[in-house]
Amino acid sequence: MEKRQYFNQFDPTRVPSPCFVVDKAAVEDNLKILHRVGEESGAKVLAALKAFSCWSLGDLFNQYLWGSCASGVHEARLAREYYGGEVHTYSAAYKERDLKQVLELSDHVLFNSASQWQRFESLCAQAKAKRPDLAFGLRINPEHSEGDVAIYDPCAPKSRMGIPAGEFPEQLPELITGLHFHTLCEQDVPPLARTIAAVEEKFADYLPQLQWVNFGGGHHISREDYQVDELIALIKRFSAKYDVQVYIEPGEATAIRSGILVTEVLDTFTSTVPQAILDTSATCHMPDTLEMPYRADILGAGMPNKKAHTYRLGGMTCLAGDVIGDYSFDQPLQVGQRLMFDDMAHYTMVKTTTFNGINLPSIALWDSRTDELEVIREFGYEDFKTRLS
Numbered sequence: 034m035e036k037r038q039y040f041n042q043f044d045p046t047r048v049p050s051p052c053f054v055v056d057k058a059a060v061e062d063n064l065k066i067l068h069r070v071g072e073e074s075g076a077k078v079l080a081a082l083k084a085f086s087c088w089s090l091g092d093l094f095n096q097y098l099w100g101s102c103a104s105g106v107h108e109a110r111l112a113r114e115y116y117g118g119e120v121h122t123y124s125a126a127y128k129e130r131d132l133k134q135v136l137e138l139s140d141h142v143l144f145n146s147a148s149q150w151q152r153f154e155s156l157c158a159q160a161k162a163k164r165p166d167l168a169f170g171l172r173i174n175p176e177h178s179e180g181d182v183a184i185y186d187p188c189a190p191k192s193r194m195g196i197p198a199g200e201f202p203e204q205l206p207e208l209i210t211g212l213h214f215h216t217l218c219e220q221d222v223p224p225l226a227r228t229i230a231a232v233e234e235k236f237a238d239y240l241p242q243l244q245w246v247n248f249g250g251g252h253h254i255s256r257e258d259y260q261v262d263e264l265i266a267l268i269k270r271f272s273a274k275y276d277v278q279v280y281i282e283p284g285e286a287t288a289i290r291s292g293i294l295v296t297e298v299l300d301t302f303t304s305t306v307p308q309a310i311l312d313t314s315a316t317c318h319m320p321d322t323l324e325m326p327y328r329a330d331i332l333g334a335g336m337p338n339k340k341a342h343t344y345r346l347g348g349m350t351c352l353a354g355d356v357i358g359d360y361s362f363d364q365p366l367q368v369g370q371r372l373m374f375d376d377m378a379h380y381t382m383v384k385t386t387t388f389n390g391i392n393l394p395s396i397a398l399w400d401s402r403t404d405e406l407e408v409i410r411e412f413g414y415e416d417f418k419t420r421l422s
Contacts, residue, residue, distance in 0.1 A: 035257070051294060051295060052294070061097075067286060088115040099119055100116065103139070123145070141167075143170045150169075158208060169208050170209060176231070177216060213246075225264070249281070293373045297372075308344060315355050316348065317348065331360055331375065340362055350388060
């Protein structure tokens with residue numbers, strides 16, 4: 034199935050370089066799909082801010098989703114200030130001072146281990162006495178791997194994420210009203226269905242006691258070929274079977290196809306192979322191309338040797354491995370030429386660094402329906418300096 038395209042007609046010279054450009058129309062298309070899932074399944078759909086937290090679009094998210102999920106106190110505060118709806122917070126571990134703020138900001142607070150829950154149970158009880166609707170849950174590890182890349186597999190052997198069935202408390206703690214699991218990464222319905230089967234098998238005694246179950250994230254719901262109807266049916270069956278409120282926490286799905294990273298060619302030369310240095314960086318601006326790893330598409334470019342001129346594209350840093358990949362082009366690259374890396378909104382903007390003092394990309398909002406464009410943030414020396422001492 035052909036991917037949705039939004040930026041084929043965008044002129045990259047309209048923004049500074051490097052620059053993340055986010056299309057409001059594309060984000061809204063994604064949110065409409067997620068809203069349909071929630072409306073038709075009864076699930077509450079939360080945006081995972083760890084994947085995409087462009088808070089200038091918080092009001093738009095609030096129109097379509099039921100809230101957001103956070104990975105700690107800063108994201109929880111951002112969620113409460115800009116996104117509306119419910120705020121759910123999960124962290125692998127909490128500092129007491131952070132948890133006190135999380136308990137004030139959140140509607141659901143999720144714990145990664147029984148020991149963290151035991152340590153902070155009295156603190157949670159005090160918070161619930163002040164806010165009776167505050168809910169608490171535990172993350173479980175169904176020990177069922179669906180991920181292809183170990184670094185992104187929460188159920189890999191010796192994982193620190195969640196409580197396995199063999200180590201779960203014999204009795205569900207009094208204040209715990211829900212469970213959370215997360216096994217997916219950019220995946221569709223069949224892996225989720227297999228995960229749910231594993232959860233039902235290993236945690237069968239606890240499910241009837243719950244008020245809610247959170248299916249976590251990694252659901253590629255707004256991808257063009259995702260099985261939306263099957264997801265809706267799966268959620269409805271589970272919810273009816275156990276009489277629970279289901280939550281899902283898509284992150285990447287809120288921003289698929291919605292952003293590009295504009296970059297400029299700084300130099301071209303031959304060093305064994307034709308090379309081009311860009312004013313962006315794999316390690317600073319798109320680290321998942323090294324960590325995942327994956328190949329980022331460039332609009333108008335092809336695979337190596339597919340077109341007439343092939344270059345190895347590298348970043349500005351001193352890291353020898355700061356290589357984005359090999360790409361081919363119809364014409365030779367020119368110094369000053371702009372390139373557009375596609376699908377760069379999710380897990381890019383949130384992961385940028387200033388290693389080597391490299392400047393952070395600017396951020397622009399564009400609307401492909403009206404061609405309205407606004408550069409909402411530019412970065413400079415002070416942003417680099419104030420992160421240091």
